[in-house]
Amino acid sequence: MGSTADILIKIGLILIIFVISLVMAMYSTYAERKVAAFFQDRIGPNRAGPWGILQPLADGGKMFLKEEIIPTNATPFLFIVGPSLAILTACIGSAVIPWGQTMVIGGHSIDLQVTDINVGVLYIFGVVSLGVYGVMIGGWASNNKYSLLGAIRAASQNISYEISMGLSIIALLMLTGTLSMREIAEQQHSWHWNVLRQPLGFILFIVCAFAETNRTPFDLPECETELVGGYHTEYSSMKLGFYLFAEYINMFISSAVMATLYWGGYNYPGMDWVLAHTGPAIGPLIGVGVFFIKIISFIFFFMWVRWTIPRFRYDQLMDLGWKILIPLAIANIVLTGIGSTLLTHFGF
C-alpha cells in the first residue's frame, strides 16, 4: 500500500476513467446516428442544441423518466440483475488498460493505469467471457420466448468467438512474451506496433471483437426482423438504457484493447522527440491524445461496418466462427512459431 496521496491519485484516476467511459458511450450513440445519417444521405439528429450535440442528454432524460415495467411473469430480481451485470462487466475491463506513459508532476510520478497485474491480457479475456451473463440472465428472466432465443444466441455466439479470440491472442503473446498490458504497450515503442508483426492476428481479433460486442454483422441476439428486440424485448426505461449503454462501453473498451495490443497504444513515431521537448508532465498527455485518436478511429470503424455490411444468418455465423476463424487462428500460431524461431536462430 502506498501513501494517502497515491491512493487519492488512484481513486481520482478511476473516477476520471469511469466518467470518460460514460461520456464516450454517450457520444458514441450520437456519433452512431450521425454516421448512419451520413451513410444514408440524411441529416441525423439536429434539434437538441447546435448540430444536435445535446441529443444524448435528451435521450438519457427520456430513459430516466420513462415508466419502469417489470413483466408479471418475469423473475423480478434476476430481471434487474441482468442489465446491472451487463454494465458492470462493461466498466471493469478498463482497469488494466495503460492510458499513457508515467507522468511526473512536481516530483510525483503518476501511472496512467489503474493496475498493472501480470495477467492483464487474461483479465480482459475473463471480463469479456463474463459479459454474456448480463444478456443471458436478462433474457431468461424476462420469461419471453423472443428474449430467451436472443439470450441463447448471445451465449452460443460468445462461446464460439471466444475461442478464436483466445487463439489469436496466443500468437501475439508468443511474440511479446508477457501478459502485462503495460509491458506490451512499452514494447511497441514509437512505430514498432504489433500489427506489423501480426496482421492476420489483428484481423481475427477485430472480427471476434465485433462478435463479442454484439455489433452488426454479429447482432443476432437482438435481431429485430426475427426476434422483436431480442434479449431486451421486455425491457423499458433505464434498464433498457443500461443494455444499450453497455454495448457502447464495450465498444469503447474493445477499441482501447485493440489499440493497445496491436496498434501501439499511446506510442507514436517521434514520441521521444516530443517527450524531450514538452517535459514529463505534458508529453504523456500527448500520448494519451494519440491513444484516444486511435480509439475513436476504431469506434468509427465499428459504425462504418454496421451501416455497410448486412447481418449474418445464424448458420453463416457458426460456419465463420468454427470453420474459418479457428483454423486461420491455428495457422497463425504455427506461422508465428516458425517465424520467431527462424528469426532467433538465423537472424533474418
Added chain:
Amino acid sequence: MSTFYFIAFLSIFFSILVISAKNPVHSILYLILTFFTFTIHYILLNAQFLAIVNFIVYMGAILVLFLYTLMLINLNKESEPVKPFMIKIAGVFGGGILAVALASSLKLIATSNPVILKNPDLGLVKNLGKVLFNEFLLPFEVSSVLLLSAMVGAVLLATKDPKTA
C-alpha cells in the same frame, strides 16, 4: 486470515444454496457465485494464473454452457419426475453413512504442519510455465493428448452418419 474465513463462509453458503434452490437456473447462478469465491481463494493463495483460468474456463465457458442447456430444458414442477419411496429411503441411508464416515475421519486428523513453499511466487504465470514445461513436461503433454482425443470424439459425434443422412 479474516478475509479467508469470510470468503470460505461465502463459498459454503453459496454451495448450500446450489443444492437447495428449487429452480435449476437459480442453482446454476449460485454455482457461478461459488466458482467466483474459488477465484478469490486462488488470489488469496497468490496463484494468479490459476485464479484467472478458473475465471475464464469455469465461470466464462463451462457454466455458460450449463446455463445454456438448462434454459432450453423446460424444468417445471409438473415435469419433475416423482422418485419412488424406496429410492428416497436409500438416499437418506447413503447420505447418513457418508456423514458418519466424514465425522469419524475428521476426528482422526490432527492439525498438520503448515507447508511452507520454497517459492511463494510459484503461482505467477512465468514460474508456473517454467515448472510445467521442465519438471512436469511429460504429464502436461499427455494430458493435452487426452484433451485432443476428447475433441476428436466430440467432432466424430457431431458429424452426420453418411448412410442415414
